Every structure is written in structure tokens, then in C-alpha cells.
Amino acid sequence: MSHFVTLKLNGDFRRLYNRGRAVTNPALVMYYSKNRAGICRIGITTGKKIGNAVERNRSRRVIREAFRSVVKDIDGNFDIVFVARSRTKYQKSTYIEKVMRDMMHSENMLKIESNGAEE
RNA sequence: UCGGUAAAAUGGGCAGUCGCGGAUAUACUUUAGUAUAGACGAGGAAAGUCCGGGCAUCACACGGCAGAGUAACGGCUAACGGCCGCCGAGGGUAACCUUAGGGAAAGUGCAACAGAGAUAUACCGCCGUUUUUUACGGUAAGGGUGGAAAGGCGAGGUAAGAGCUCACCGGGGUAUUGGAGACAAUACUGCCAUGUAAACCCUACUUGAUGCAACACCGAAUGGGGAGUUUGCCGGACAGCGAUUUAUUCGCAACCCCGAAGGGUGGCUUGAACCUUGUGGCAACGCAAGGUCUAGAUAGAUGAUUGCCUUAAACGACAAAACCCGGCUUACAGUUUUACCGACUUA
RNA sequence: GGAGACGUAUCGAAGUGGUCAUAACGGGGCUGACUCGAAAUCAGUUAGGGAGCAAUCCCCCGCGAGUUCGAAUCUCGCCGUCUCCG
Numbered sequence: 001m002s003h004f005v006t007l008k009l010n011g012d013f014r015r016l017y018n019r020g021r022a023v024t025n026p027a028l029v030m031y032y033s034k035n036r037a038g039i040c041r042i043g044i045t046t047g048k049k050i051g052n053a054v055e056r057n058r059s060r061r062v063i064r065e066a067f068r069s070v071v072k073d074i075d076g077n078f079d080i081v082f083v084a085r086s087r088t089k090y091q092k093s094t095y096i097e098k099v100m101r102d103m104m105h106s107e108n109m110l111k112i113e114s115n116g117a118e119e
Numbered sequence: 120u121c122g123g124u125a126a127a128a129u130g131g132g133c134a135g136u137c138g139c140g141g142a143u144a145u146a147c148u149u150u151a152g153u154a155u156a157g158a159c160g161a162g163g164a165a166a167g168u169c170c171g172g173g174c175a176u177c178a179c180a181c182g183g184c185a186g187a188g189u190a191a192c193g194g195c196u197a198a199c200g201g202c203c204g205c206c207g208a209g210g211g212u213a214a215c216c217u218u219a220g221g222g223a224a225a226g227u228g229c230a231a232c233a234g235a236g237a238u239a240u241a242c243c244g245c246c247g248u249u250u251u252u253u254a255c256g257g258u259a260a261g262g263g264u265g266g267a268a269a270g271g272c273g274a275g276g277u278a279a280g281a282g283c284u285c286a287c288c289g290g291g292g293u294a295u296u297g298g299a300g301a302c303a304a305u306a307c308u309g310c311c312a313u314g315u316a317a318a319c320c321c322u323a324c325u326u327g328a329u330g331c332a333a334c335a336c337c338g339a340a341u342g343g344g345g346a347g348u349u350u351g352c353c354g355g356a357c358a359g360c361g362a363u364u365u366a367u368u369c370g371c372a373a374c375c376c377c378g379a380a381g382g383g384u385g386g387c388u389u390g391a392a393c394c395u396u397g398u399g400g401c402a403a404c405g406c407a408a409g410g411u412c413u414a415g416a417u418a419g420a421u422g423a424u425u426g427c428c429u430u431a432a433a434c435g436a437c438a439a440a441a442c443c444c445g446g447c448u449u450a451c452a453g454u455u456u457u458a459c460c461g462a463c464u465u466a
Numbered sequence: 467g468g469a470g471a472c473g474u475a476u477c478g479a480a481g482u483g484g485u486c487a488u489a490a491c492g493g494g495g496c497u498g499a500c501u502c503g504a505a506a507u508c509a510g511u512u513a514g515g516g517a518g519c520a521a522u523c524c525c526c527c528g529c530g531a532g533u534u535c536g537a538a539u540c541u542c543g544c545c546g547u548c549u550c551c552g
Contacts, residue, residue, distance in 0.1 A: 044418090051168090054438055059138090061422050068138065069423095093423050168468095168542090219533090219541085231484035266535030316542040317533055318483100332467075332552060385516090443467075449544070 012019035023103045027091055028063070029083040030103050042067055043081040050084055056095040070104065 023030045044063050046056040063082050088096070 055438095057419090057439065058422085060418095061420095065138075065422055097423095169543090233485105315534070330468080440532095448542105 023106070025099050025103060027085060027087050028096060028099050028103070029075060029085060030100070031081040031083070043082060045086070046084045050088070056060055056084075059088045062088065062091065062093045062096050065093040066100050070100050 023032075042064075044060050046059045050056050050059055063084060067080075067082070
């Protein structure tokens with residue numbers, strides 16, 4: 001899977017906010033739910049409160065880079081929306097990746113052998 | 120050496136690994152896609168959206184009014200409210216800096232409070248007449264109020280005073296000379312009247328409206344689209360039907376929404392472009408020759424990590440193109456260069 | 467990307483050049499009256515910063531410049547908040 005599909009429509013985001021599960025962290029918020037599309041789809045929200053255009057773009061890139069390395073180990077197909085928080089822009093992608101793995105591990109979204117390797 | 124003024128440049132570089140957008144090339148196949156390789160890939164302000172254009176659509180005989188904008192003068196420019204030069208005014212010892220800088224005897228309005236009086240005045244005072252008081256007349260030198268009080272100051276003059284007269288300064292008008300012009304200098308004349316036009320207004324000049332979400336094309340009615348719903352979580356049952364078994368996927372079915380909503384292509388980057396050299400001009404800028412192709416995404420591409428080098432340091436400032444240009448304004452860590460001014464020291 | 471509007475005490479909001487904004491007016495807070503107590507009602511009071519022993523004085527209408535004798539008001543430039551256009 002060279003690249004992943006992104007969520008674009010407002011309705012998709014609305015569906016996840018209302019019906020999905022939410023996991024929070026000071027650096028990141030994740031909404032997810034299982035889908036039937038046979039592929040993981042991702043949406044990233046960087047609101048106006050994050051800062052100016054440079055900071056919003058950087059937050060988006062860091063989240064996408066972290067997700068790129070995590071997506072291989074996800075067991076199952078999910079629609080996921082990540083919401084950047086104001087502290088995201090100061091973090092590196094390695095830290096965000098660790099946060100993302102912890103969040104998914106707590107929700108049992110990762111493959112079992114991958115969990116063992118992580119520990 | 121210290122302090123200052125003005126202008127300009129830079130905004131780290133190279134390499135490895137994982138990854139992003141992607142012109143184009145090659146191969147395969149059914150026009151369309153798949154696979155591989157892959158040039159190139161954010162700024163000096165890309166920002167604010169404050170001006171001016173290109174471009175596009177709509178409107179439009181011509182002229183004027185209204186509305187909006189600009190304002191010394193000469194030039195540059197596609198154009199400008201920008202830039203250059205210059206004049207006036209103000210500031211600085213100086214280098215230099217600031218300047219919305221037309222018209223107040225075309226007209227109207229406003230000028231609180233204070234003050235006797237605010238565009239016209241006699242409160243105190245001074246002088247004269249009158250018997251003192253009082254009253255009348257003359258007077259703007261002095262007092263006090265105010266941002267502003269009848270050009271300023273000195274001398275003459277006078278009953279006391281007054282451009283009433285004179286010298287100097289300031290302002291207005293006329294003439295001459297210099298200059299492309301704003302304007303400056305000189306001479307004569309003669310004091311006629313506060314401020315405000317970023318109040319209405321007058322004069323001169325400019326000005327149709329909307330903006331790439333402009334606009335053009337493709338794509339629909341015995342059909343098409345929304346990767347829609349038929350799964351919130353835990354335990355049990357059922358999983359709409361079928362292809363293979365739970366799940367997933369695919370096909371079919373049912374339900375719901377839309378009636379161009381939504382999607383695609385062009386516009387979209389070769390341009391008042393950039394670099395070098397020469398040349399005209401004080402300069403802004405123009406001209407000529409040669410060379411170069413330098414983002415084009417569409418929820419929006421530049422990140423992560425490692426090493427080396429330059430460096431005082433480089434993890435470090437401000438900050439991301441969205442049709443494209445010319446300016447203005449605002450933000451900005453650190454570094455470098457050039458010219459000039461003042462003070463001190465040495466030769 | 468484009469087009470607009472608004473910033474005034476704790477909140478809403480008036481004031482469009484002039485007596486210190488007595489920061490009007492309303493809401494809120496505090497105090498008192500009424501009540502056994504409360505609500506309602508009535509009356510009074512209530513922003514911040516700086517200087518000073520105090521009396522008192524100065525600054526402040528989002529911020530900074532300018533015009534004017536004088537600016538919350540007029541002009542210019544920034545900052546912030548909100549709305550509209552698919």
C-alpha cells in the first residue's frame with residue numbers, strides 16, 4: 001500500500017465525531033470506527049486555533065508521517081480522524097508515532113505480533 | 120577607536136536512508152489505465168488586501184451631472200495614491216530626515232470655556248470737555264482672558280494715541296532678471312482684515328460594474344450519482360440473498376438523499392520574466408546583444424532521521440504560492456558589505 | 467481565495483469635534499429598608515493603572531501616528547473579534 005485514502009467530505013467527519021470512539025492525549029486526539037471499505041482511511045483536522053498556515057501545515061505533515069509508519073501494523077480496517085492540538089506543532093514525528101501506537105494499543109487495533117515486538 | 124546617517128546583500132551548504140507532489144520517457148494492454156525510471160518542486164516579505172494594471176464576463180451612441188479618489192513643480196512607467204529629481208516648510212552640530220504641500224478678498228458653517236469684546240468690541244487704564252462724582256468724546260500704546268485680540272520692534276510724532284511717518288524684519292501686489300517649471304533674487308508700491316477645507320465647498324485631473332468561487336467546455340431521463348444506509352458498546356439470538364467458512368471483498372436486492380446538488384478538463388504559468396555585457400540619462404528608468412526556462416497543487420505537495428563542512432552560533436527570526444504582474448504597508452534571529460558625518464587619539 | 471461590519475466601566479449599550487465621559491441608560495455585584503426568613507419592590511453605592519504622608523493630581527474610549535487651539539468622534543497604518551459568498 002503505497003499511499004492511503006483520505007477522508008474529504010464533511011459528512012465523513014461528522015459521522016466519526018458522532019458515532020466513532022474517541023481517544024485523547026495532550027498532543028493528539030483520535031476518533032475511529034470500523035469500516036467496510038477494505039482499507040484504512042484517514043482524515044486530519046488542523047483547526048484555526050493551532051496557529052498560522054506554517055504551523056497548521058507542519059502539524060498535518062507530522063501526523064501523516066507518524067501514521068505512515070503505524071499503518072502497516074494496524075489489524076483491520078478503520079476510518080480514523082486525527083485532530084491536532086496546540087502542542088502538536090512543537091513535537092517531532094517520532095514522538096507522535098509513539099503516542100499514536102500507545103493509543104491504538106490501548107484500543108486493541110494493532111496486530112498481535114506487532115504488539116509483542118513493541119513491548 | 121567610539122557614536123551616528125543612508126543604502127545593499129544574505130536568510131546555511133553537501134551527502135545517505137524512509138517518504139510526498141510530479142512534467143516527461145519506456146514497457147504492457149481495449150481509447151483508458153497499470154508498472155518502472157524520474158527533471159523539477161515556496162518567500163523577501165509568498166502576509167495584510169491598501170492602491171495600480173493584465174485577463175475574463177456583463178453593461179455601454181455621444182456629452183454632462185451626481186458619487187468616489189488624487190492634489191507644489193518636472194520627469195519615469197502598461198498604470199498608479201508608486202518611484203526619481205527638484206522647490207517650499209519644519210527638524211538635526213553634521214551626514215541626513217520628515218512633509219495629504221492647491222484655494223480662506225467665490226460663498227456658507229464652526230470656534231466650547233475664559234474674556235469687555237471672536238470679526239467685531241471700550242472692562243480697567245490713558246487723554247480731552249465738564250465743578251469732584253457722573254456723563255460724553257478720542258484712543259488699541261499698557262493690563263487681563265484666550266490657540267487666535269487689528270503685522271513685530273525701535274525712533275519720530277501727538278492732548279493721549281494710531282503705518283500717521285521712517286529704518287529693519289514679516290506678509291500681499293506689480294515689474295524686471297534667472298530657471299523647463301514650482302520658485303528664487305532685485306526694485307517699486309503699500310499694510311485689507313484670526314484659524315479651520317483629514318467641515319461643506321471651489322478649481323484641475325482620474326474614474327462603468329464584478330472578480331479565476333471570473334469565464335469556457337465535457338458530462339443527464341425507460342437514467343445517473345453520493346466508495347450513502349441495512350454494525351454505537353458489552354453478553355445472547357439474528358446477520359437481507361448469493362458467490363467460498365467468522366470477518367472482509369464482490370455481485371444482486373431493499374431503503375434513503377439529490378434533481379446539476381456533485382464531478383472532470385481548460386483557464387494555469389513564456390512573463391510589462393530572469394541573468395550577463397554594453398550603452399543613454401544626475402536618477403527613477405530606457406535601448407541593444409547574448410544566454411536561460413525557473414512550483415503549478417486542488418482539503419492542498421518540502422517531512423523525519425543520520426553524518427560531514429562553513430560558521431561566533433546554525434534546534435533556533437518572521438513566515439507557506441492558490442490566475443499573474445508593478446508598488447505600498449506591516450513582521451523579522453543572526454551575519455556581511457559599501458558610502459558618508461561628528462568627536463577623540465596617532466602619524 | 468473574495469466581500470463587509472464592529473471594538474467604550476464586570477456585561478449589554480448610548481455618546482459623531484468643545485464645560486473632567488458626573489462615562490447616559492439598562493443588567494449584574496455590594497449595603498440598607500420592608501419581611502420571622504427569602505423573593506419582588508424601594509433607596510444608596512460600585513472600573514483600572516501611576517505619583518503623593520494626605521488633600522489631590524495625571525493616564526486610560528483596542529494599539530500607534532497625524533490634522534486641529536482641542537480627537538472616543540476626522541484621516542492613515544496595525545491588532546483582535548464576528549458575519550457573508552461554493
